[in-house]
Amino acid sequence: MIFYTSVCMGCKQEFKIFEGTQKYKQYKLDHDKKFLCDLCEGNVVDQARKNFYYKNR
Template sequence: MIYYEILCYSCKKTFKVYEGSLLYKQFKERKSRIFCCDDCSHKIRMDAIKNFFRYLK
């Protein structure tokens, strides 16, 4: 299976993105320069949701 090893900008760990995934495509096409792993993107999403609800109060 083809994959890239990409450095996560958030936790500074390398993670693998496999061919066929969205990140793989973005990395290959150099559409984005910053990438984060699944764990961090999940955390970031959860924080964004939390902040959103905090904002509503």
Template structure:
């Protein structure tokens, strides 16, 4: 299986983007220059959800 090693824009750690994933396709197309690892992506997403519901109350 093919993969690329990419540096996370948030934590600066290396992670792998495997062939067949959405991130791999975006990397090959060159349409997205910023990539985040699964952990950072999850943290950012959860913070956005929390802030969205906090503003609603």
């Protein structure tokens, strides 16, 4: 399986971007683009959901 390695924008750790994913396609187009690892991306999504629910009470 083909992959690229990138540094996470959130936790600053290296992670792999595997072939066939949306991140892989974006990385091939622009190698300078910053990405989040799956764990940090999940945390961002969770925080966004929490903020959305609290604001719409």
